[in-house]
Amino acid sequence: DLLVPLPGCHNPETGAASDAMALGQLNSSLANGGPGCTVAAINELTGLQVDHFMMADFKAVTELSKAVGGVEVCVNQEVDDEYSGLKLPAGTSEIEGEQALAFLRTRHSFGSGGDEGRIRAQQAFLASLARKVKSEGTLTNIPRVYSIAEAVTQNLTVDDGLVEIPELLKLAGRLQQVDLGNVAFVTVPVVPYEVDPNRLVLDEEKADDLFAALRNDRDITKPVQEPTPSASPSTGPSAEPEPTEPVPTPTAEELGFDPALVPITVLNASGESGRGQELQEVLLGEGYTQAAVSDADDRPATQLFVGPGYEGIAPAVAELFGLAEVQIVPSATAIGLELSVGSDFTEGETVETEGIAGDLRGQTAAQVTCQS
Known part of the structure; x- marks a missing residue:
């Protein structure tokens, strides 16, 4: 469904030639000139030089x-x-x-x-x-x-x-x-095509950022590091470390909603007895006073199921437990939020397997995901 500029190509099998197009479906490049034409379209689109296919x-x-x-x-x-x-x-x-x-x-x-x-x-x-x-x-x-x-x-x-x-x-x-955590599968950022919402075009700004990362061989599984300021005499190696203050629980005003009004169920699918109660305590400590626990059939992946009307609240709960975007799943049957705790989250308060950095959509090979 993705519309992109297409190069003119010569089909090696049929001998037919196709003209360049300002906008055409990317998969049509294969019929226009075989895999070489698709590679040429990808090179033109991304600024990369693809060596093999x-x-x-x-x-x-x-x-x-x-x-x-x-x-x-x-x-x-x-x-x-x-x-x-x-x-x-x-x-x-x-x-x-x-x-x-x-x-x-x-x-x-x-x-x-x-x-x-x-x-x-x-x-x-x-x-x-x-x-x-x-x-x-x-x-x-x-x-x-x-x-x-x-x-x-x-x-x-x-x-x-x-x-x-x-x-x-x-x-x-x-x-x-x-490292499996460095193998990334990413969906190029897209938006609906205004002329035909059944087709897609690149989200130019986000796609350009992704293509720039690929051209510069930058790891897209890690956030871009800001330059570290030079150390002052008071922050040098011999200086005493500053005491760390405990992070306060965000207020309802800061969150934009009242956690006490959010129905949320912890589904223990981890295979570890008592794991649901451990994470329930985390939620209660953050003000989610309606947090309840239920046992579920074992699952390999931790997921946050999001019921209708709670889409705006899900990111705060996902951030609390270190969940990636790919682990947030819309659900027509969930009442409020349901945190399904899989065998990838048997200890600690955050999932240790990191996903794709930033707001790119996709997953790493180290992440286990389930489909809905």
Whole structure:
């Protein structure tokens, strides 16, 4: 649905030429001139110079998901989508083959039924795939990584620089040292197209910031650091540290709402007895006097479900527990707010797994997320 400037391209398969367009759907670049045309459009759009590409078709998804032994995904409700054929029980499932393809293709099962919900599910799938490969030592298991590389060359369209298995093995070797928290899946910032709200265009200012970060090879999983002022004589290494004052609880006026009026339930899905009560105490200490506790089926991911009318309050609760934007989930059935505490949050008062910095939308490979 994203409209961007498109370059003129020559289709190597048909010999047909396409004219440059001031605005066209990004996915049409593939039909105009194959993957090379899409790479050219991305280069023009971002100012990057993309060196390599891989293109996975439907068959590739089914075969690659089998090659890695399946990928674990999480859904908050049972899924039975007649359009994609996706059928999953609530909770976590290991999927491969046709079910993996259905999970990546479905647009009716998640979110509002559009591209954004599908992208979020695809990001969660890729994050889980990265965790699977790293946790099982696949990248250090030469026979296994060789079989995956073979599946890649047989099922994916790749550029000349990656067509040989030894090149893919070199890439796998470099990936061994990559921290999952530094692997980021980010949705480019967009806004509805005024002429046709069913289409999207870039949110220019936010997208430019993202593209600048990529061009400068800047880590988008960490906030931009402000320059540190030079130390004065009184703040040098030998100076006594200033005593820290306790952070006062924000007032209702500062928050913009009265916490005592917010119905909020802590759903203990962590698998740890008493964990719900621990976080209830945190909420009570912050003035959420209606905080209640309930047990729930175990879930791998912590989420904040937001009932109708409480969208403006959710960010304050999310900040209190260190939740990322991807962990805030609209819910038509929640009364007030529901904090579902997963197995990724069994201790402490904030979730330790950091997400994407700033107001970008997406997740890191270290974050476990569930789809709604």
